[in-house]
Amino acid sequence: MKRTLLHIAVATILAAATLPPVQAQDQTPPKWSPPRTADGHPDMQGMWARRGTQMAEANAPKSPLSEFGTTGQPYPTVFNTGVSTPQAAAALANRPSGIIEPGNRVLPWRPEADAARREFLSHMIPPASLKYVEASARCVPPGLLGGDDRHPYQIIQRPGSFVLMYEYNHVTRVIHTDGRPHLGPNIRLYMGDSIGRWEGDTLVVDTTNFNDKTSFSQTIPFHSEVLHTVERFTMVDPNIIDYQLTIEDPKLFTAPIRIAGTFAAAAKGSELMEFACAEGSQTLPNIFGFGLFPEQ
Amino acid sequence: MQTKLWIIIATVVLLAVAVPAAAHHSFAAEFDADRPITVKGTVTKMDWVNPHSWIYVDVKDQSGKVVNWRFEMGPPNALLRMGWRKDSIPAGTPVEIQGYRAKTGEPVANAKQVKLPDGRELFSGGSAPTLPGAPESKQ
Amino acid sequence: MALGFVLGTFLLAIPVWAQGPARAIPRTPDGKPDLNGVWQVLNAAAWDLEDHNASLRMPAGQSVVESGEIPYRPAALAKKKENFQRREASDPVEAACYMPGVPRATYMPFPFEIIQNPKLITMSYEFGHARRSIFTDGTPHPDGFPDFWMGDSRGRWEGDTLVVDVTNLDERTWLDHAGNHHSDALHVLERYTLTDPDHILYEATLEDPKVFTRPWKISMPLYRRLEKNVKILEYECVQYIQEQKYGNAKPVVGAKP
Numbered sequence: 001m002k003r004t005l006l007h008i009a010v011a012t013i014l015a016a017a018t019l020p021p022v023q024a025q026d027q028t029p030p031k032w033s034p035p036r037t038a039d040g041h042p043d044m045q046g047m048w049a050r051r052g053t054q055m056a057e058a059n060a061p062k063s064p065l066s067e068f069g070t071t072g073q074p075y076p077t078v079f080n081t082g083v084s085t086p087q088a089a090a091a092l093a094n095r096p097s098g099i100i101e102p103g104n105r106v107l108p109w110r111p112e113a114d115a116a117r118r119e120f121l122s123h124m125i126p127p128a129s130l131k132y133v134e135a136s137a138r139c140v141p142p143g144l145l146g147g148d149d150r151h152p153y154q155i156i157q158r159p160g161s162f163v164l165m166y167e168y169n170h171v172t173r174v175i176h177t178d179g180r181p182h183l184g185p186n187i188r189l190y191m192g193d194s195i196g197r198w199e200g201d202t203l204v205v206d207t208t209n210f211n212d213k214t215s216f217s218q219t220i221p222f223h224s225e226v227l228h229t230v231e232r233f234t235m236v237d238p239n240i241i242d243y244q245l246t247i248e249d250p251k252l253f254t255a256p257i258r259i260a261g262t263f264a265a266a267a268k269g270s271e272l273m274e275f276a277c278a279e280g281s282q283t284l285p286n287i288f289g290f291g292l293f294p295e296q
Numbered sequence: 297m298q299t300k301l302w303i304i305i306a307t308v309v310l311l312a313v314a315v316p317a318a319a320h321h322s323f324a325a326e327f328d329a330d331r332p333i334t335v336k337g338t339v340t341k342m343d344w345v346n347p348h349s350w351i352y353v354d355v356k357d358q359s360g361k362v363v364n365w366r367f368e369m370g371p372p373n374a375l376l377r378m379g380w381r382k383d384s385i386p387a388g389t390p391v392e393i394q395g396y397r398a399k400t401g402e403p404v405a406n407a408k409q410v411k412l413p414d415g416r417e418l419f420s421g422g423s424a425p426t427l428p429g430a431p432e433s434k435q
Numbered sequence: 436m437a438l439g440f441v442l443g444t445f446l447l448a449i450p451v452w453a454q455g456p457a458r459a460i461p462r463t464p465d466g467k468p469d470l471n472g473v474w475q476v477l478n479a480a481a482w483d484l485e486d487h488n489a490s491l492r493m494p495a496g497q498s499v500v501e502s503g504e505i506p507y508r509p510a511a512l513a514k515k516k517e518n519f520q521r522r523e524a525s526d527p528v529e530a531a532c533y534m535p536g537v538p539r540a541t542y543m544p545f546p547f548e549i550i551q552n553p554k555l556i557t558m559s560y561e562f563g564h565a566r567r568s569i570f571t572d573g574t575p576h577p578d579g580f581p582d583f584w585m586g587d588s589r590g591r592w593e594g595d596t597l598v599v600d601v602t603n604l605d606e607r608t609w610l611d612h613a614g615n616h617h618s619d620a621l622h623v624l625e626r627y628t629l630t631d632p633d634h635i636l637y638e639a640t641l642e643d644p645k646v647f648t649r650p651w652k653i654s655m656p657l658y659r660r661l662e663k664n665v666k667i668l669e670y671e672c673v674q675y676i677q678e679q680k681y682g683n684a685k686p687v688v689g690a691k692p
Contacts, residue, residue, distance in 0.1 A: 038464060045552070065324055125324045126399075130681045133325060139347075139673050141564065151373065156552050158471060163550055165557065167373070170566045172559040172667075174548065180664045189669050213674070272568050273373045274583040278673040279533045280345030282368070286326040286398055289687035292531040292680055294524050325686075344581030372581060381579030400687060 034201065034235040037157050042201050042235045044162075044263075047270050048153045052097025053245065053261035055145055058105035060219040061118050064125035065134055091237065092264055101258035113252040120221050126287075133287060135215040139277035141171050141190035143214030144207065144229055144245065145259075151275060152266045162196050162203055167272045175205050183209050188225060190214055205231040224251035239265035327406040331397040335365060339389045344372040344382060351410065351418075353391060355403075367393050367407040370419050380418070389413070450636060450656070460595070460629045463551060468595050468629040470549040470556070473660040473667060476637075480542040483613035484653060499542075501652045505615060511646040518614025526612050532672030534565040534584040536608030537601045537623050538639040538653065546660050548667050556590060556597065563672045569599050576602050582619060584608060599625040610641075618645040633659040 034042035099105045120132070127133040136146060151167035160178040165171075175196040183193045193209035210227040232244040241263035248256045285291040337355035349372045353365045369375075385391075390413050395405035410418040461469040479487070479496025485504060489495040498504070507515060518525060527533040528543075535543055543562045550557040554572040567585040576587050580603055587603040606619040626638040635657040642650040 126686050127325050128686075130677060130684065137325065138677060141669075141671065151371075156550055156555070156557070158550070158552070163557075165566070169564075171564055172548075172550075172557070172566055174550070174559070174666065176664075176666065183666075187668065190671060190674075191669070270377065271570065273376065274346065274567070274585055275371065275373060276346045276534060276584045278531070278677075279584055280343070281347055282350075282404075283326060284677065284681055286400060286404070287686050288681055288684040289400070290684075292676065294521075376580065382581050383579060 032237065034238075039159055041157070041198055041203075043157065044155050044203075044233065044235050044241055045157050046155060047266035047272075048155060048241065048263035049266045050149045050153055050243070051092075051262045051264055052095065053145060053149070053243065053259055054098055055217045055220060055257075055259060056098050056105065057107045057217075057219060061121060063121055063218040065121075065218045091240065092262065095240070095242075095262050096260040097262070098259060099257060100260045101256070107257060108253045108255040110252060110254060117220060117222065121219070124221070130284075130288075133283070134218075135213075135221070137281070137283045139169060139281060140214055142166065142169060143190060143210070143216075143223075144192070144231070145216050146214055147171075152270055152272065153263065154272050155263075162205075165272060167275050169277050170275055175203075177203075182206075185209070188212075192227070192229070201234060203231075203233040205229075205233070207231070220252075223249050226251055233263075326398060327396040328399050329396055332394065332408075333397050333405055334392070334394045336390070336392045337365065338387075339385055339391055340364060340387055342382075342385055344375075346371050346373065349375065351385070351391070351393070351407065353393065363403050365393075365403045365405065367395055367405050367410070369407050369410065374419065378419075385412070385418075450630065458631050460632055463553070465553050467551075467553075467592055468597075469551065470597065470627060470629060470635065471551045473546050473548050473665050474635060474657040475546040475660055476542045476544075476655055477658055478542065478655055480653070480655065481539070481544050481611060484611045484615055485613070487613070499653045499655050501654060506648045506651055508646060508648055511616070515614050515616060518609065518616055520614075522612055522614050526609055526614070527607055528609065529612055530676075532563055532676045533608070534563060535560075536584055536604055536610075537567070537586050537588070538625065538641075539608065539610055540565055540567075540585065541625075541637060541639075541657070542655065545670055546665075546667060559667060561667045562670050564669065569597075571597075576600070582606070586623070595628065597625075597627040599623075599627070601625065616646065617641070617643045620645045627657075633661065635659075 034044070037043045037045075099107070102108065123132045124134065130138070136142070136148070140146075142148075147166055147168045149168075153167070154165040156163040156165070160176060162175045162177055164173045164175065166173075171191060173191055173194055175194040177196040177198065179197075180195065182195055183189075187193070187209055188211035189209055190211055190213060192207040194205050194207040196203050196205045198204070207229045210223070210225060212222060212225045212227075214223065215221045216223055227247070227249045229248070230246045232242075234242045234244075236242050243261040243263055245259045245261070246256050247253075247259065335353060335355045337353040340352045340354050342352070343350040348368045348370065351367045351369060353367065354362050355365050356362050392411040393405075393407050394409040395407040398404040398406075407418075412418070463469045463471075478499060479494045480499045482493045483496060484499055486498045487493075487496050505515075522529070524530055528535050528539070534540070540547070540558070540560050540562065543560065545560065545562040547558055547560040547562075550559060554570070556569040556571055557566065558569065559566050565585060567588055569588040569590040571590040571592070573591075574589065576589055580587060582603045582605040584605050586601040586605075588599050588601045590597055590599040592598070601623040604617070604619070604621045604623070606617065606621070609616050621641065621643040624640045624642075626636075628636040628638075630636050636654065637657050638652060638654040640650050640652045641647070
């Protein structure tokens with residue numbers, strides 16, 4: 001017994017001698033490591049508020065949609081508490097947001113595509129027909145960039161998929177990480193088809209198979225079916241997921257565009273609530289003068 | 297509780313500025329910014345529907361005739377998160393509403409501001425009445 | 436002998452189609468049955484919950500109502516018949532693509548995905564990308580909330596059965612395309628039991644004293660979609676119906692050509 005203890009003691013001392021220097025002597029602070037799910041990937045689960053991803057281009061044409069400034073009833077996001085400490089508020093405020101490439105936010109339009117969107121915008125107020133009614137007012141699924149970020153997002157992770165749920169328009173993106181291929185090219189979706197893979201602690205999401213029916217912003221009312229996006233989710237802080245989005249649409253733009261944003265932790269207790277869009281919308285009856293039911 | 301409430305309000309103001317109030321809806325197609333309106337009346341009902349809740353108000357015109365106006369507001373999710381509840385504004389509550397008339401000319405408008413008798417406002421700036429069961433905004 | 440009796444009784448409670456050679460059900464790390472996956476019904480309940488004959492584009496069906504017929508109050512039965520007559524124009528799902536509500540969303544002829552987490556089970560329906568959150572975190576229905584198209588769902592496990600209590604259901608939803616309806620007092624209690632890895636026994640008890648004379652129950656199997664790489668696609672009903680109803684319409688106020 002005594003000899004065994006001696007062996008253990010010697011082994012411990014030898015092991016300690018080979019350890020890296022203790023923290024007090026190390027000048028470099030350790031890189032923050034996120035909590036992890038059972039399969040070893042960063043655990044990003046919870047409620048989040050997305051910020052900063054507006055595709056606000058420089059030299060944008062004046063959009064008739066924003067002619068009246070605030071469109072509709074302004075209301076706040078009431079659930080973001082990532083700014084509950086001055087340090088967190090500062091970290092959040094200093095994050096990059098919006099279009100970061102090209103740096104001057106002048107988008108690399110193909111001239112014919114730029115002309116087409118300006119022509120389209122000119123028919124929107126008043127809308128010449130259904131397709132010229134702003135997409136969000138028609139309850140079109142938001143695609144990657146649309147959507148109203150005054151509503152929270154929820155992330156759920158399970159083996160084989162990363163699920164991003166939008167409260168807005170109750171859209172659910174199940175991003176499969178099980179190595180499966182994309183859908184065949186003839187299946188086109190409003191939300192595209194997303195396949196994810198982990199590169200270290202970053203989730204990289206590749207999305208194809210978009211249809212051409214969603215809009216990017218009030219000045220970019222459409223895109224093409226060849227749209228291809230890559231998103232990168234990296235948790236940098238317990239309250240912050242860094243979000244990078246690269247957009248390639250060779251029918252619209254001559255080069256890829258990169259957008260940066262943030263998912264900031266939302267308050268505990270801010271669960272997803274139902275957001276029923278078409279069910280309560282009076283927009284089309286107001287514009288066209290009739291509803292979908294005989295009584296309307 | 298008071299301190300927390302102020303942090304929440306501060307947060308709320310921060311975000312109302314940070315997020316352009318753009319995304320959501322074709323205000324310009326439905327409502328006329330050149331036809332503002334202010335009414336005083338009594339609430340007959342509230343519709344807690346997405347994407348916009350509605351408040352119905354009986355308004356007496358100059359001739360004494362009562363017309364029921366319908367005002368479009370923000371989504372109920374925002375109201376619920378601020379602590380408002382289904383019975384927060386019962387029928388009979390007097391309100392003052394500023395808004396923009398619908399282009400169709402009907403007694404329909406988009407509400408810019410909805411003021412209650414004690415000065416509180418729905419959506420913009422007013423805190424919810426404290427009701428039993430109203431959730432604490434948790435940090 | 437007593438054991439045989441107990442075993443016999445137990446086997447009677449399991450539907451015949453689940454009494455095959457036993458295959459262990461998958462479980463999540465917290466020991467609960469793993470309901471994750473894509474599921475779909477294989478019946479005609481979406482058209483009509485009760486016994487019905489076929490007609491053009493509608494299959495015949497045997498009642499999924501355990502007592503056969505829905506026990507309406509007389510006035511409510513009259514309303515059902517009225518709904519049935521005008522169903523093409525008035526069914527909120529078929530005429531306007533509104534979210535189907537509970538339990539109709541379960542038996543729409545479209546797949547849905549169950550996304551399971553210890554505190555939350557999410558049902559993501561391909562029809563209109565409808566979705567609901569079933570909170571399994573012990574929280575109660577909130578006080579003073581308005582009604583929702585997909586209701587407010589709070590779940591708990593009773594042994595290996597997920598029991599879901601649904602309230603706050605918007606009174607405008609129908610229970611099927613035949614005009615079966617309810618009021619704002621509807622309370623639904625669902626039970627999801629994974630009887631083998633590829634089948635869930637789905638049961639729902641509906642209680643609505645304004646409309647029915649007593650609670651009544653439906654039950655049906657949910658079948659796992661087994662295709663390789665199966666996923667929920669899109670059925671964007673709202674967009675299709677808008678195109679159909681408004682595609683050629685002109686705005687009433689000063690359209691610019």
